[in-house]
Amino acid sequence: MTTSMTFGATLPGVTHHLTDVNGTQLHYVSAGTDGSPILLVHGWPETWWAFRKLIPLLARTHRVFALDLRGFGDSGNADTEYGEAVAAEDLHYLVEHIGAGPVHLLCQDISGGTGFRFAATHPEDVISFTGVETALAGFGFEALADVNNNGSWHVGFLGTPGIPGMLLPGHERELLTDWAFPLMNGTEGSIVESDVDEFVRSYARPNAWRGTEGLYQGLFSDEGATKALAASHPIAVPVLTVEGAGHGRFTELTFRQVAAGEVTAVHLEGVGHLIAQEAPEALAAALLEFTGRTDN
Numbered sequence: 001m002t003t004s005m006t007f008g009a010t011l012p013g014v015t016h017h018l019t020d021v022n023g024t025q026l027h028y029v030s031a032g033t034d035g036s037p038i039l040l041v042h043g044w045p046e047t048w049w050a051f052r053k054l055i056p057l058l059a060r061t062h063r064v065f066a067l068d069l070r071g072f073g074d075s076g077n078a079d080t081e082y083g084e085a086v087a088a089e090d091l092h093y094l095v096e097h098i099g100a101g102p103v104h105l106l107c108q109d110i111s112g113g114t115g116f117r118f119a120a121t122h123p124e125d126v127i128s129f130t131g132v133e134t135a136l137a138g139f140g141f142e143a144l145a146d147v148n149n150n151g152s153w154h155v156g157f158l159g160t161p162g163i164p165g166m167l168l169p170g171h172e173r174e175l176l177t178d179w180a181f182p183l184m185n186g187t188e189g190s191i192v193e194s195d196v197d198e199f200v201r202s203y204a205r206p207n208a209w210r211g212t213e214g215l216y217q218g219l220f221s222d223e224g225a226t227k228a229l230a231a232s233h234p235i236a237v238p239v240l241t242v243e244g245a246g247h248g249r250f251t252e253l254t255f256r257q258v259a260a261g262e263v264t265a266v267h268l269e270g271v272g273h274l275i276a277q278e279a280p281e282a283l284a285a286a287l288l289e290f291t292g293r294t295d296n
Helices: 054-059 084-098 109-121 141-145 153-158 163-167 172-184 193-203 210-221 225-232 250-256 280-295
Strands: 015-021 024-031 037-041 063-068 103-108 126-132 239-243 263-267
Touching (some): 037 084, 054 063, 054 280, 063 084, 103 280, 109 210, 109 225, 126 250, 126 280, 153 163, 153 210, 250 263
Parallel strands (some): 037 063, 126 239
Antiparallel strands (some): 015 024
16 A cells, blocks of 8 residues: 655655555555566665665666565564565565566665575566675675674674664664764765664664564574575576675675576676665666666
8 A cells, every 4th residue: 555654765756655465564665657677675774765866767767666674664663573584575475566577676785685585486576686785694694794704793793682672772873873884885975964864763763673683683593594495496587796896706606606597797896885875877777787688
């Protein structure tokens, strides 16, 4: 259903929706009227607002949808199930609800595992898969949690049950402005104060860390499930990987191991981790060339 409920930041030409699917309520936005559908899935510490610059560029020629994953943004964050498996089913039911047919799927950062599971288990819903600065459990993601070998403390912290929700409320702005965005953002001016305000608004909601905890916990509870799924159900559709300067070919090498067919790799020099926010024009160009080739 489309709703008149008040949301946070918005864009001209974007419509906000709330829908009940798979035991939760999902908030998503839509834009564009023609062309094959593209579904954008955010990472951390983000919401659909991470695609604020990308959506208008894609909506000129495509129908574009971007959601808040369960537990994020303005989607539901009740005391229910969280993690990659249920979030992947959310995507399946959302695509069914939208009714636009199979989608070009773009996932970035921590949502890559969710997107992979969705594409592997519901191939009929997906035309193509794009992974932006992302990795998978069992394929090197664990290295990002190894603080003794250039990993980051936040991976284990955010994946520890109950700890983010206990310690982070009241410190959302400090976390984002003093640590997360300075570390991840490689393009000065790409995230302005009003953007920070919007991210802080959503992460400061009651129970706002449940989605984050669920996705990061999956890294430590996977126990080979992603590797097994990749062996039995590799991604059958064309794959595009997009990376900035920080992690080399991490995303490309990961998804070459889980794709059954064509993989196209794009590397953007001088760009940090938050590519959709830092280099929307370059990302749009790569995505539109890829989806156009796939559609044809």
